[in-house]
Amino acid sequence: xxxxxxxxxxxxxxxxxxxxxxxxxxxxxxxxxxxxxxxxxxxxxxxxxxxxxxxxxxxxxxxxxxxxxxxxxxxxxxxxxxxxxxxxxxxxxxxxxxxxxxxxxxxxxxxxxxxxxxxxxxxxxxxxxxxxxxxxxxxxxxxxxxxxxxxxxxxxxxxxxxxxxxxxxxxxxxxxxxxxxxxxxxxxxxxxxxxxxxxxxxxxxxxxxxxxxxxxxxxxxxxxxxxxxxxxxxxxxxxxxxxxxxxxxxxxxxxxxxxxxxxxxxxxxxxxxxxxxxxxxxxxxxxxxxxxxxxxxxxxxxxxxxxxxxxxxxxxxxxxxxxxxxxxxxxxxxxxxxxxxxxxxxxxxxxxxxxxxxxxxxxxxxxxxxxxxxxxxxxxxxxxxxxxxxxxxxxxxxxxxx
Numbered sequence: 001x002x003x004x005x006x007x008x009x010x011x012x013x014x015x016x017x018x019x020x021x022x023x024x025x026x027x028x029x030x031x032x033x034x035x036x037x038x039x040x041x042x043x044x045x046x047x048x049x050x051x052x053x054x055x056x057x058x059x060x061x062x063x064x065x066x067x068x069x070x071x072x073x074x075x076x077x078x079x080x081x082x083x084x085x086x087x088x089x090x091x092x093x094x095x096x097x098x099x100x101x102x103x104x105x106x107x108x109x110x111x112x113x114x115x116x117x118x119x120x121x122x123x124x125x126x127x128x129x130x131x132x133x134x135x136x137x138x139x140x141x142x143x144x145x146x147x148x149x150x151x152x153x154x155x156x157x158x159x160x161x162x163x164x165x166x167x168x169x170x171x172x173x174x175x176x177x178x179x180x181x182x183x184x185x186x187x188x189x190x191x192x193x194x195x196x197x198x199x200x201x202x203x204x205x206x207x208x209x210x211x212x213x214x215x216x217x218x219x220x221x222x223x224x225x226x227x228x229x230x231x232x233x234x235x236x237x238x239x240x241x242x243x244x245x246x247x248x249x250x251x252x253x254x255x256x257x258x259x260x261x262x263x264x265x266x267x268x269x270x271x272x273x274x275x276x277x278x279x280x281x282x283x284x285x286x287x288x289x290x291x292x293x294x295x296x297x298x299x300x301x302x303x304x305x306x307x308x309x310x311x312x313x314x315x316x317x318x319x320x321x322x323x324x325x326x327x328x329x330x331x332x333x334x335x336x337x338x339x340x341x342x343x344x345x346x347x348x349x350x351x352x353x354x355x356x357x358x359x360x361x362x363x364x365x366x367x368x369x370x371x372x373x374x375x376x377x378x379x380x381x382x383x384x385x386x387x388x389x390x391x392x393x394x395x396x397x398x399x400x401x402x
Contacts, residue, residue, distance in 0.1 A: 030303030057347030
C-alpha cells in the first residue's frame with residue numbers, strides 16, 4: 001500500500017484516508033513518512049494508534065509544541081518567534097501560566113450559563129432557514145452558530161460574524177482555491193484579526209462589559225494579565241479554533257447522519273435523551289481536527305521505533321478515534337456509544353482543548369433542536385470537502401428541511 005496521509009487533494013476528494021490509517025495501526029503504527037522537498041517539509045513520524053497519540057499528547061517535556069510549533073507546515077524562525085506567544089505553541093511552564101489566565105472564561109460553570117442563550121440562537125437560526133427552498137447546512141446553520149457564540153463571548157456586535165467567518169476561512173483554507181487568493185492570504189487574514197482584537201481590547205479597557213474579553217483583560221488574583229500581543233493571539237485562536245471545530249463537527253455530523261439514517265431516526269425518537277452521547281460520537285467519528293505536530297526534545301522510543309531529538313512527530317486524531325483496540329466497531333456511527341473515550345479534543349495533557357465544554361454544548365443543543373424542528377431533513381446535493389490535511393472540513397452540504 002502506498003502511504004500518504006497528508007495528501008490534501010485526497011482529503012478534498014474523500015476525507016480522511018481511513019484505509020491507510022487502518023493499515024498503519026495494524027502494521028506500522030509509528031510510521032516514518034517521507035517528506036516533500038518541493039513543499040519544503042521534512043519526513044516525519046506518523047502516529048496513528050490511540051495509545052501512542054495519548055502518550056505524545058500528555059508528555060510536553062518530551063514532545064514539544066514550542067520548538068517547531070504545533071501546525072504541520074514549516075515556518076521560518078522569525079515567524080515562529082511570534083507564534084510562540086500563542087498558547088497552542090507553548091510548553092509548560094509558560095503554557096501553564098497563559099492557560100491559567102484564559103481559562104477563567106471557559107470553566108464548565110461559565111460555559112453552562114450560556115446554554116439558554118445558545119438554545120435561543122439555534123431557534124433563531126432555524127427560524128431563518130425554515131422557509132428557504134435551498135439551504136446549505138454549512139453556510140446557513142453550522143457556520144453561524146459558533147460565530148454568534150464567539151461574538152457573544154467577545155462582546156462583539158453580531159454583525160461582525162461575517163467578517164470573522166471570512167477571516168477564519170482564509171486562514172484554515174489557505175491551500176483551498178475557494179478561500180485563498182494568494183499564498184499570503186492566510187497571513188493577511190491573521191493580520192486583520194490582530195487589528196480587530198486590538199480595537200476590541202482598547203474598547204473593553206475603556207468600557208468593560210460582562211463578557212470574556214473584559215474578564216481576560218482584567219488582572220487575576222495574582223495581578224497577572226494578558227499583554228496586548230497575548231490578547232490578540234488569543235482572539236485569533238478563538239476565532240479560528242472556536243469556529244472551525246464546531247462548524248465542521250456539526251457539518252460532518254449531519255453528513256454522518258445522512259449516511260447512517262437509522263441513527264437520525266434514533267435521535268428524532270429521543271432528542272433530549274440522545275443529544276449528549278450524540279455530541280461525543282460526532283466528535284469521534286468526524287474528528288474535525290485531523291492532526292497536530294510535535295517535536296521530540298530527546299531521543300526516545302515510541303511504538304517500538306527509535307525517535308531522535310529534533311524529529312517531527314505528527315499525531316493523527318482521525319486515526320486514533322477509530323482504533324480497534326479502543327472502540328468496538330470503530331467505523332460505525334453509533335450515537336449511543338458508551339463508553340466513548342474519543343480524543344477529538346486532544347489526548348489530554350497541557351493542550352487538551354480549552355473550549356471542549358463549549359463545543360459539546362453547541363453540538364448537543366444544535367442537534368437536539370434540529371431533530372425536534374426538522375425531523376424530515378434530507379441531503380439535497382453532494383457534500384464538498386475542504387482541501388486541508390489539518391481540518392476535516394466540509395464547505396457545502398445542500399439540504400432540504402422537509
